[in-house]
Amino acid sequence: MDTLLSAIDILARWEVLAALIIGSVGGVIVGAIPGVGPPVAIAIALPATFAFDPIVGLTALLGIYGSSMYGGAIPAILINTPGTPVNALTTYNGYPMTQRGQAARALGLAYGASFIAGAFSVICLILLAPVLAVVAPMFGSREIFLAAALGIVLVILAHRGQMIAAGMMAFFGIFLATVGMEPIRYTRRFAFDQSWLAQGIDLIAVVLGLFAISQALVLLIEPNKRPKAARVAGSFWSGMRELGSHKRVAGVSSATGTTMGILPGVGEFTAQFFSYTYAMKTSKTPEEFGKGSPEGLIASESANNAVPAAAMIPLLALGIPGEALTAMMLSVFYVHNVVPGPGLFQNSMDFVVALYLALLLLNVAVLAFLLVSTNVILRIIEIPTRFLGAAVLVLSFVGAYSMRNSLLDVAVAAGFGVIGFILRRLDLPIVPIILGMVLGGIMENRLRTAMMRVDGPLDFINRPIAAILFALILLVIALGLRSAWQDWRRRAE
Amino acid sequence: MSDAATPATQRTLSGRPAPRDRRYRRTRRPGELPFALLFMGFALWLFSHLGTEARWIPRLNWFQQPALWPAIAIYGMLFFGVLNLIASLMAQGSERDRREILTWVAALEYVGWYLAYAWAVGQIGYLPATMLTMLLLVWRLGIASRASLFWAAAFALGVVVVFKALLRVGIPGGRLYALFPPDIQRFLSVYF
Incomplete structure (x- = not known):
């Protein structure tokens, strides 16, 4: 109870509440604009949050992260264009409902499912927090090394059909983390006698380049588009009430999203895949899927909205980001010398609970905002894509330059912008680079610490959690290879 | 056969x-x-x-x-x-490799715009550089109309006000500001 009161005390500051509202409204808007999305917005906003307390900065970023998928459902349902990549599955059933004149019903279902899933995952995590406080300290250096290694393996295997490319990018990210002065012997690695390389490659510059500048280049190069969306007539309440008839699908999808969110490297797409498949297999009308099925819409929206809160678990409890957005948030902790990990749950449980409560409030604020402003957001969707590209390019400068007022950082970000642009053109994954960069650094440090305390390689896994994680890595690799083999055989037939 | x-x-x-x-x-x-x-x-x-x-x-x-x-x-x-x-x-070959590479090269033009903008901020200041870049980009992209030029200028002003005046993100004033009297120079350096 004391923890809860202390958490409320942390939240009850005007800066935190302002960050919550600005983040959540901003998140809905960037989510609703196809071609922007939360990674671009978080990459741009990240350096600006460094000036604030961690709770203020993280609340604003969480606001963007947690609310963007609500916004992404709007163009997915109304104009058949997902606002964020994770809303792609929503188009399958949302757009056919719009074509039948049921746009308000589809949006009501999407908003309701998103809210239920968001609230469900936060409540699960609040209930789980005391358990995590007991379990997290059992993670020593070797367990954190193995969990980070599991994250790398999962991020490669989660890119079905693109595992080789994901592997290339993950190891490229690990390489980037090694450039510069090495922290133990202070030797230079791959600095080529350049002082700017000896300082290492800054994660923020890489993130800005790969996510924001590359997206700006895509928008600037491609032909100008101006999406048109008709005004939504009718009430969203009927769709939200209809959710009561699909409690099972909403519940299972929320639980799947929460579970998948906790696993590093997995995320929304896998959660949606399992939820959608479950909903279709157990539906009385599976033939409706892809033609405007409310269950399909609920499954995809619940699954993706349950992930953000859950994705904070590995970050807060172990200091291991599970995907690109939480990897970016990790830098907020580092800037303020706050080390996320087992100690955070032991010593600052009120901070953790405050973040969860902020997520809960965020869902309420977003739902209230959407119920009154959906038609206003439609005007924003109509911004010409090339204008959007110019705007993103200009915004990308702030983050890159404000770190050290260095044109070199801007040039590094621009270089990664070109790399990101090529990867986007080739439809190759970008996220593994960021995760490789963050997890690679963690693995290097943790392996050094862990190996000092073991006599032989087998001692490395002689603790229960380490043994379980090691077995999981082997199991996941075996399952991943099996599934890749089956895919290959299926394509061949 | x-x-x-x-x-x-x-x-x-x-x-x-x-x-x-x-x-x-x-x-x-x-x-x-x-x-x-x-x-x-x-x-x-x-x-x-x-x-x-x-x-x-x-x-x-x-x-x-x-x-x-x-x-x-x-x-x-x-x-x-x-x-x-x-x-x-x-895999079966693609005949469009050359065209794709030309697209990659074409994107470098906008990287040039980005770097020029970053350089201009240090010379003429954040607000003038942002305003100029947005207006010129809108013209270059072929989407210049009275409305889009207005929105480009409004957007540039909004970005500078939000990031520099409100959030106080550390972007130093341009060299051009040195031409103004000290009080105005200080005001411009802090807010624009």
């Missing part, structure tokens, strides 16, 4: 690969092979510098070696890079 008599690995009369051969004949995306070659070239270049750019220190434990993680990363890049190159070579 009838289809039934066609050896599995031989092409059919229509020029399409025979059924058993098709598993290897994914169509390559434009630019996929040049990228695979570039990536492999980069990984090999890094590999060739592994001995000189990262040190193996004698009598130091393997897990403390400064060169351990660069080596892991580069071997990983080579392993997946080779697999990617093989997959690209085995």
